[in-house]
Amino acid sequence: MRIGLITDNPGHPLLSATAGLLRAAGHGVELLDPGAPDAALAAPADAYLLKAHTPSGLELARRLERLGAPVVNSAAATTLCQDRTLMAEPAVRAGLPFAVTRTVGALGRWAAGVALDSPVVVKSRHNRREDLVARVEDTVHLGELAQRWPDEPVVVQDFAPNSGWDHKLWAIGDRVFAALRRSELSPEGRGPTLPLSLPDLPEGWADLTRRIGELYSLDVYGVDIIATADGSPLIVDVNAFPGIRDQPGAPEALADLALSRAKG
Template structure:
């Protein structure tokens, strides 16, 4: 994990409590570790029956890959987590599956994007700008002009970024989970909204539109 609040998550906390009645539960906090250090810590233990990968940190992916190579069962898998954390690869997968997805362009850094004056002059604002790699505290913002892009450079100039077309919505994001071929869904306020709540509001299975699945 890479978040001190993970053990208190409303779903994970309950799962950990129930599992601990019949199993030994360990938490590996990778925040202050390199990938090699995290793997070294895990090596001293016998392989567990199950590992839950609940982290955006690259060193957690290193541990997951190591464990899978040694026959461990990791949920979510290293392969799926790697794709989900890379917004360019995610866009490619969605297009390959013929699923609707906003047009996405990637740039090595925000600084590189801002250095291309010809491109800047042709950008169809408004746009959504995001860190290419999903991580805690990453960049997700809506920009209306070049000046707003330039303002972001004060903190994000070296950040690999993607630009996506802005598609107007109702202010809610829809989250979908698939567990053992069962589909779960919930609504959450868009992160573009100032001080948006991170609370998920479940959607009953009978209310999930067929076109979503």
Template sequence: MKICLLAEPSPNPVLASVVDALAQRHTVTVGGAPASVDAGHDEVADLYLLKSRSAQAQAIARRAQAHGATVVNSPDATATALDRWAMAQRLERHGVPSPRTWSCATLEAMSDEAELDGLPWPLVVKSRTSRRGDLVRLVRDQEELQALLPEWGQEPVIVQEFIENDGFDIKVWVIGRHLSAARRAAALEICDKSQDVAIDDADLPDAWRDAARAAGAALGLELFGADLVVRDGRPWVIDVNAFPGFQGARNPVESLVTYLESFATTSLATTRTVRS
């Protein structure tokens, strides 16, 4: 089987180990140029793993999908997860518990008092497009908002109501049917993955599992991470990441390899039928 990983170069040890394991039984390439998809059907891989957030990688994935290849996660699902406004709308439409969210063309435009009228302080301000180094900030008042303008004034943003919680995020990683979770100090305060505290399966409430899976289903994701906060025992989905690094998940290499091989096995016959 031909497998192509679309990902930026990174030292992610989980992904490196997954590639090594898959390469023992399959032909695995990393990256991929548009020509490899356009040149002809025979050169299209059977399975594409869309890890990259780049427009080029998504374009490659779309062309491969059009030629009958299987793409995990699909380009449409990935694009929705990268657009936080589209994500918020989709979660709301599917009844997934999530914060009320508003969108604004730029942070500078949002800082106008008329735009802020009636919004519940404090607010969580985020870049509309999810990317490395983007804006994610808890803003308590107008003064704190104004302080962001010199650097972020022209940034398209969304604004979310702040869900009061115990100061911890619940990180949930989903790999097909496999789900694991950990507790982490809220990213709004600090992001120290080394301090994650794994949550035993027996201690993970069904409501938390259901909320994470509902979020993935709403966005059409098969491999994803969901960030939850808990208020009065109720989980709220505050973010969803398509194809995260899975560092911190339980047995991520084994789970990913098992899932991808079973997914590919069941879909390969369909893929070859489409191409023929």
């Protein structure tokens, strides 16, 4: 089999380990930099892994899909997760516990006409590296943030009191991995990622993660969940093909998934 990796970071630990497993088993691995002018191949590989969320990466994935090549995740599913307004809609329609997400437009314009009486979380509408994610306590803090990001399109979520730790859940096919990470919104800032075994997850959270995959047509994805004050889950983000670093068994699961898709 020939597996293509669409990425501008072929040295990423998950991709590198997966490529090593595939090559050791006798399969071909081809690297496609979506920014390169000759990225699209004349003869498509048997399947592709899309670890690039840039416009050029998504366009390359669409071209390969039109040629009949399987792409994990699809360009459409990946695009959905890049827009936090669209991201919230499938989960809300399905009645899943997703944070209520309001689209307010450019931060500077919205901040000029609002008075906050309770904390909120302000996020860039478009999910990308180094985007804006901030807890805003009051109107003064909001004004300061707006001065730094005046033209940034944002969404707003009410802040839900929680422990300050994010449950990071990742899925590759049907297999779920988990970890704990101190939230970047906590006063102490983001801390290290701590291992978390599936039996230690609250009941039903692994199934909730798999349900997100079904709804969003994702095969490799991450779900950020916080435990609210009463212990119930609240989904705050969904990511297509996240890093899934330092998770034993993740490269093997990804290699198996790629081969399964290549075989049709």
